Amino acid sequence: MTSQDIVTAGLVVIGDEILSGRTKDVNIGATAEFCTDLGIELREVRIVSDELDAIVEAVNALRARYTYVFTTGGIGPTHDDITADAIAKAFGVALPINETARAMLEARWKQTGTEINEARLRMARIPEGADLIVNSVSAAPGFRIGNVHVMAGVPVIMRSMLEALAPKLRGGRKVASITVKAAVGEGTVGGPLARLQAEYPDVKMGSYPQMGRDRVMTELVLRSSDPVLLEEAAEKVRAMVAEAHAKAGVEPPAED
Amino acid sequence: MTSQDIVTAGLVVIGDEILSGRTKDVNIGATAEFCTDLGIELREVRIVSDELDAIVEAVNALRARYTYVFTTGGIGPTHDDITADAIAKAFGVALPINETARAMLEARWKQTGTEINEARLRMARIPEGADLIVNSVSAAPGFRIGNVHVMAGVPVIMRSMLEALAPKLRGGRKVASITVKAAVGEGTVGGPLARLQAEYPDVKMGSYPQMGRDRVMTELVLRSSDPVLLEEAAEKVRAMVAEAHAKAGVEPPAED
Numbered sequence: 301m302t303s304q305d306i307v308t309a310g311l312v313v314i315g316d317e318i319l320s321g322r323t324k325d326v327n328i329g330a331t332a333e334f335c336t337d338l339g340i341e342l343r344e345v346r347i348v349s350d351e352l353d354a355i356v357e358a359v360n361a362l363r364a365r366y367t368y369v370f371t372t373g374g375i376g377p378t379h380d381d382i383t384a385d386a387i388a389k390a391f392g393v394a395l396p397i398n399e400t401a402r403a404m405l406e407a408r409w410k411q412t413g414t415e416i417n418e419a420r421l422r423m424a425r426i427p428e429g430a431d432l433i434v435n436s437v438s439a440a441p442g443f444r445i446g447n448v449h450v451m452a453g454v455p456v457i458m459r460s461m462l463e464a465l466a467p468k469l470r471g472g473r474k475v476a477s478i479t480v481k482a483a484v485g486e487g488t489v490g491g492p493l494a495r496l497q498a499e500y501p502d503v504k505m506g507s508y509p510q511m512g513r514d515r516v517m518t519e520l521v522l523r524s525s526d527p528v529l530l531e532e533a534a535e536k537v538r539a540m541v542a543e544a545h546a547k548a549g550v551e552p553p554a555e556d
Numbered sequence: 557m558t559s560q561d562i563v564t565a566g567l568v569v570i571g572d573e574i575l576s577g578r579t580k581d582v583n584i585g586a587t588a589e590f591c592t593d594l595g596i597e598l599r600e601v602r603i604v605s606d607e608l609d610a611i612v613e614a615v616n617a618l619r620a621r622y623t624y625v626f627t628t629g630g631i632g633p634t635h636d637d638i639t640a641d642a643i644a645k646a647f648g649v650a651l652p653i654n655e656t657a658r659a660m661l662e663a664r665w666k667q668t669g670t671e672i673n674e675a676r677l678r679m680a681r682i683p684e685g686a687d688l689i690v691n692s693v694s695a696a697p698g699f700r701i702g703n704v705h706v707m708a709g710v711p712v713i714m715r716s717m718l719e720a721l722a723p724k725l726r727g728g729r730k731v732a733s734i735t736v737k738a739a740v741g742e743g744t745v746g747g748p749l750a751r752l753q754a755e756y757p758d759v760k761m762g763s764y765p766q767m768g769r770d771r772v773m774t775e776l777v778l779r780s781s782d783p784v785l786l787e788e789a790a791e792k793v794r795a796m797v798a799e800a801h802a803k804a805g806v807e808p809p810a811e812d
Contacts, residue, residue, distance in 0.1 A: 316762060319598045321588030322733075322777065323764070328603070332577030342575045344610070345603035347584070350762075354600070377743040378763035379750035419746025454767055477578075487633040490675025494635035506572060506606075507634035508579070511710055521578070 305525070307340045307472030310362030313347040314355055314373035314383055315453055326455050327372045334462050339472040340368065350374060355386035363390075363448050368469065373453030375442060377419045383450055384443075388427040391445055398426035401441050408439035433461050444468075473525040478534040480520045481553045482541045485509070488548065489518060492540045496533065502526060503533040517553060561781075563596045563728030566618030569603040570611055570629035570639055571709055582711050583628045590718050595728040596624065606630060611642035619646075619704050624725065629709030631698060633675045639706055640699075644683040647701055654682035657697050664695035689717050700724075729781040734790040736776045737809045738797045741765070744804065745774060748796045752789065758782060759789040773809060 311331050317323040328345055335342040343366055348354040355374070363369045374383030388395040402424040409416055423440045426432065433442035433449065435457050442451045442461045451461040482489055486509050497505045503524040510517035520537055524530040545552050567587050573579040584601055591598040599622060604610040611630070619625045630639030644651040658680040665672055679696040682688065689698035689705065691713050698707045698717045707717040738745055742765050753761045759780040766773035776793055780786040801808050 313601075316760070317764065317777070318584070319588055319601070320779075321585055321590075321592050321598075324582075324585040326580075328574070329577055329580040332575055334577075336577050342577075343605060345569075345575070345601075347601035349599060376763070376765065377746040379746065379753050380762050414741065415744065417743060417747055419750070420743035422746070423743075454765065456767060485633075485670065487673060487676035487679075488671065490633040490635065490678070491673055494675070497635050504572070506636050507632070508573065509632065509710065511712060521573070523576075 305473040307338075307368070307470055308366040309335050309340050309342050309368040309370060310366040311342060311345045312355065312358045312362060312369065312371040313345065313453075314350065314371060315347075316350050316380070318347055318373075319349055327453065327458050330455065330459055331370055331372070331462070334466075336475070338466065338469060339474040340469065341472065341475075350380045350382060352382055352386050352389065355383060356390045359387065359390045359448060363446060367447065369448045371448065371450050372458050375423065375440065375450060375452055377422050381422065384422075384425050384427060387430075387443075387445060387448060387450055390448075391427060391429075393428040393445075395425050395427055397421065397424045398430075398432070401426050401432055404432075404434070404439050404441060434464055435460050475523050475525050476527055476530055477521055477523045478530060480522070480534060480537045480541055482518045482520060482544060483515060483550045483553045484518065484541075484544050484548050485516050486518045488544055489520065489541065492544070493520060493537070496536055496540060499536075500524075500529065500533040503530055505533075505537070515550075515553075561729040563594075563624070563726055564622040565591050565596050565598050565624040565626060566622040567598060567601045568611070568614045568618060568625065568627040569601065569709075570606065570627060571603075572606050572636070574603055574629075575605055583709065583714050586711065586715055587626055587628070587718070590722075592731070594722065594725060595730040596725065597728065597731075606636045606638060608638055608642050608645065611639060612646045615643060615646045615704060619702060623703065625704045627704065627706050628714050631679065631696065631706060631708055633678050637678065640678075640681050640683060643686075643699075643701060643704060643706055646704075647683060647685075649684040649701075651681050651683055653677065653680045654686075654688070657682050657688055660688075660690070660695050660697060690720055691716050731779050731781050732783055732786055733777055733779045734786060736778070736790060736793050736797055738774045738776060738800060739771060739806045739809045740774065740797075740800050740804050741772050742774045744800055745776065745797065748800070749776060749793070752792055752796065755792075756780075756785065756789040759786055761789075761793070771809075 346358045430443040430445035437457045506521045508519045602614045686699040686701035762777045764775045
């Protein structure tokens, strides 16, 4: 495995409504699943307010650090939609009306009889040098500049933009996972699991207690880009869990 | 309004399972609502992986910047639970077994007939100088050191810790909000809303399109710590929206 095989990403979620609790974010989970499916490792997420400097700082920090950066939110027609301004500032480029974007929007507005005004035309302002990310839901495009991909905050539009992006992103090594279920507590398997983790540094082992079940349950999740190593480590974890079940005198959990 | 009235917070969510998409976070929304209720402004959230340096960096950045920092995740009994280690490193203090924490845990384990072992005792490791945050759900405590509050990642335990914390946190000025509904698109109200925002800089105005309704709907949300100014600005926004309805020849939306 070479370092070129590792493709990483950071996500910046922009919006006061998320930080106030008024809106519950669902874009983080969607982006996380999207990245995992493509073999891209989402390494960090930052949620920032609708403040120019906060957005600029987060985008600049993450674009220097990861292969790709995604942003969601702040590209609508109102004064609090300042993501395009922040990206233009972060890259030190102008923010003119993009004629292709304007044409896309005007075509949609003509269909729907929507008035063209200054507020709506804000959505055609695209940083110089950026490519558009089309969106069939609302016609208002996102854009890509450098390694930064700017998307809408409305979940259905954001997912449509992710789909448009997918063929253009370089996927990394695929990471496979195996889940082993244990009918004992995390604390019971914690010691032997730590020893197996030390034995298999290239297989990442996580432990997740299951709350609200009718019996004690722990899920052990193993991840690796090496399927042979993953299966070998999983066999050892299964044996360790079987021993813990026997010692505790409990039945192994059903596979569900 | 003095600067002492402004109480801010940052949140660090720790866990590979959130970044992989395997687990969908609900703690961000819960913390955001908790802060808003107490008059604390949640300004930034970072989600980081189960890597010591990533946690240390995020905690150090946020604790220098905000009144309070909250963290969720990574305080269980397994090898991937390294939040206590990271906090001890961030503050440059030792991480001994805390005898009060050990007594709390052992009392619970005695009740439930749970074996005491090295993995479980990891949960009694508390940075030197920290106060415990009790948790009635699992008995494993979180802790506070400096302005950093370390909580569990399991949502029901996290919320129980927030409740335990609430009386100890200094609330800020309460921010009230008024929502005005418009039966026109964001782009229609965007221009006049921007002018009203400029007229009332101390009332924060946000605009949120409503997808999936049977008619076009936009919610305009006004927030301010000054209730008189808030009502005055809301009156002007209501008048602006009424004018937009009249111009578009649409009925105002029902209050729901």
